[in-house]
Amino acid sequence: MFRTRRLRKTENIRRLVRENKLSVDDLIYPLFIEEGENIETEIVSMPGIYRFSLDKISKELDEVVALNIPAILLFGIPALKDEEGSETWNDEGIMQKAVRFIKKNYPSLYVITDVCFCEYTSHGHCGIIHDNDVDNDATLPNIAKQVIAQAKAGVDMVAPSGMMDGMVQTIREALDNTGFPNIPIMSYAVKYSSAFYGPFRDAADSAPTFGDRRTYQMDPSNRDEALREATFDDQEGADILMVKPALSYLDIIRDVKNNFDRPVATYNVSGEYAMIKAAAQKGWIDEERVMMEALLSMKRAGADIIITYFAKDVAKVLMRK
Numbered sequence: 511m512f513r514t515r516r517l518r519k520t521e522n523i524r525r526l527v528r529e530n531k532l533s534v535d536d537l538i539y540p541l542f543i544e545e546g547e548n549i550e551t552e553i554v555s556m557p558g559i560y561r562f563s564l565d566k567i568s569k570e571l572d573e574v575v576a577l578n579i580p581a582i583l584l585f586g587i588p589a590l591k592d593e594e595g596s597e598t599w600n601d602e603g604i605m606q607k608a609v610r611f612i613k614k615n616y617p618s619l620y621v622i623t624d625v626c627f628c629e630y631t632s633h634g635h636c637g638i639i640h641d642n643d644v645d646n647d648a649t650l651p652n653i654a655k656q657v658i659a660q661a662k663a664g665v666d667m668v669a670p671s672g673m674m675d676g677m678v679q680t681i682r683e684a685l686d687n688t689g690f691p692n693i694p695i696m697s698y699a700v701k702y703s704s705a706f707y708g709p710f711r712d713a714a715d716s717a718p719t720f721g722d723r724r725t726y727q728m729d730p731s732n733r734d735e736a737l738r739e740a741t742f743d744d745q746e747g748a749d750i751l752m753v754k755p756a757l758s759y760l761d762i763i764r765d766v767k768n769n770f771d772r773p774v775a776t777y778n779v780s781g782e783y784a785m786i787k788a789a790a791q792k793g794w795i796d797e798e799r800v801m802m803e804a805l806l807s808m809k810r811a812g813a814d815i816i817i818t819y820f821a822k823d824v825a826k827v828l829m830r831k
């Protein structure tokens with residue numbers, strides 16, 4: 511008789527046949543850095559996650575290093591917004607200041623920057639607006655300027671999240687032509703127009719003031735289109751392909767993993783974090799077990815890298831084991 515239960519009998523045999531494991535090596539921790547001083551504001555819908563000003567960030571970074579988390583992903587919240595998001599290419603802009611500060615004081619930490627405009631534009635969209643929509647080709651030169659400013663500040667890797675066509679090629683050329691051929695690109699290749707970003711938009715103050723992002727982010731109904739998106743970014747030279755969000759898009763993670771010879775990252779986004787935290791606070795679920803199971807499902811789907819607000823919590827659990 512077939513007895514699949516033989517290999518489930520004890521924890522030791524289960525350890526031997528276990529197919530997927532979470533490791534702290536897989537994790538990237540997102541951080542929100544706000545222009546100003548003395549800021550340490552907890553985000554209401556993301557318990558345990560804060561907006562920090564640079565003078566308040568060291569405690570958090572010390573913890574990330576102590577937990578052996580390899581990398582952080584930075585989002586900037588500027589004091590000044592304008593139509594174009596020009597703070598993104600200002601050498602004294604918050605992102606550039608943050609990168610210089612962190613690379614100086616925590617040289618071993620791998621620093622990744624978000625490349626986008628929505629936190630920096632007065633209208634909250636991810637590029638230049640013409641005729642009530644983001645103008646793809648007018649936005650590309652500004653993406654190049656933003657990336658060069660981040661590169662000059664000393665960033666290790668850039669992560670474009672704006673879903674503009676041609677953004678990866680633009681960034682690759684900009685970096686190569688300015689003496690930064692070794693900075694890799696982790697592209698938000700497959701990014702859906704998702705309601706799961708709700709808490710992030712409060713955190714990063716980046717909700718659009720009119721319309722939505724459906725003319726540039728993907729329709730959640732589409733699966734085949736994800737391969738087209740990933741193909742373009744792969745051909746344009748993305749070093750890592752990202753699928754975002756994670757939990758409702760595990761099928762897409764597996765498709766990208768099976769079809770491309772690139773490391774696959776996924777973003778366990780703010781709404782996914784908020785749901786688990788909220789249910790746990792009500793006492794309705796076991797937070798630690800649900801968190802570990804959710805992240806494990808991303809590994810099983812094929813993610814090599816997981817960007818998650820749970821990174822510190824997961825690292826603590828893994829240290830105990």
Ligand code: PBG
Pocket residue numbers: 624625626627628629671672706707708709710711716723778779780781
């Ligand atoms: C855009 C960006 C967003 C997220 C990461 N980068 C928001 C959006 O597209 O509206 C969402 C991350 C999250 O929800 O955790 N710069």
